Amino acid sequence: MRRKRSSFGRLRPFWIVGVVVAGLGAWGGAVAVNLPEFHLQSLAVTGLSRVARSDVVRRAAIDPRANVWLLDPRAIAARIEAIPYVATVRIHRRPPANVWIDVTERTPDACVRDSRGHESTIDRALRVVEAGCSRRDLVVFALQAPLAATPGAFVNDPELTDLESDARVLSPDTGRFGAFAHDRYGELDATLRDGIEVKFGDDADLDRKQRLVGPILAELGERATQVEAVDVRAPATPVVEFRAPRGPPSTSPHSL
Numbered sequence: 001m002r003r004k005r006s007s008f009g010r011l012r013p014f015w016i017v018g019v020v021v022a023g024l025g026a027w028g029g030a031v032a033v034n035l036p037e038f039h040l041q042s043l044a045v046t047g048l049s050r051v052a053r054s055d056v057v058r059r060a061a062i063d064p065r066a067n068v069w070l071l072d073p074r075a076i077a078a079r080i081e082a083i084p085y086v087a088t089v090r091i092h093r094r095p096p097a098n099v100w101i102d103v104t105e106r107t108p109d110a111c112v113r114d115s116r117g118h119e120s121t122i123d124r125a126l127r128v129v130e131a132g133c134s135r136r137d138l139v140v141f142a143l144q145a146p147l148a149a150t151p152g153a154f155v156n157d158p159e160l161t162d163l164e165s166d167a168r169v170l171s172p173d174t175g176r177f178g179a180f181a182h183d184r185y186g187e188l189d190a191t192l193r194d195g196i197e198v199k200f201g202d203d204a205d206l207d208r209k210q211r212l213v214g215p216i217l218a219e220l221g222e223r224a225t226q227v228e229a230v231d232v233r234a235p236a237t238p239v240v241e242f243r244a245p246r247g248p249p250s251t252s253p254h255s256l
Helices: 007-033 053-060 073-080 158-170 206-226
Strands: 042-046 086-094 098-105 110-113 119-122 128-131 139-142 177-182 188-192 197-201 227-231 239-242 252-255
Touching: 042 053, 053 073, 053 098, 073 086, 073 098, 110 158, 139 158, 158 177, 158 188, 158 206, 197 206, 206 227, 206 239
Parallel strands: 042 098, 110 139, 139 177, 197 227
Antiparallel strands: 086 098, 110 119, 119 128, 177 188, 188 197, 227 239, 239 252
């Protein structure tokens, strides 16, 4: 009497075929991964004005013999975004094996000068984009303490945050003021582009206080060129300080 074949016995031939097919598929996949047609054929970089293309390519670190479709775009972007002037990076891949790196750069927004006289250029997000002051027309924030900030780092300093916030209130678009600092008591001093210092005191009612400055200088007429400082710490009784005609600068307060 013939014994009935088990289920395993009936499936055994198909199992063997499955192993063979899987093996062939793995071999085919390995061959496809290493096909020269998928190796890097071209690398385009766009959006650059301050950053050198060679720096982007070096940070991208794309192996020309790697399959471009197996690259990690996030890892590539992260390496490039470590460049101080780089804000964002997008990696695009196009058949058969072309890579396009689109970069958005950061814009210098201000210079920071610490208590030692060291300067750094920062963008609006308070990231240091380069050592030194890149342009002399940028707003200067003068700090009362040393600042340890290297290019690529974000500045987390309470005094800088306060000064930057006050600057946005006083000259958000016009760039009327060229420098901001705190005096020894922590009160705000700002310097107009023509060199006249404006003493604001605390940062309450900054917008109302700054609206006094223009009319005061206009009322002085030609004498405005001799003004060293305008004190609006007490808005009801602003004071004008004139430069001395000779010798080192001194103040001669005049209440208005």
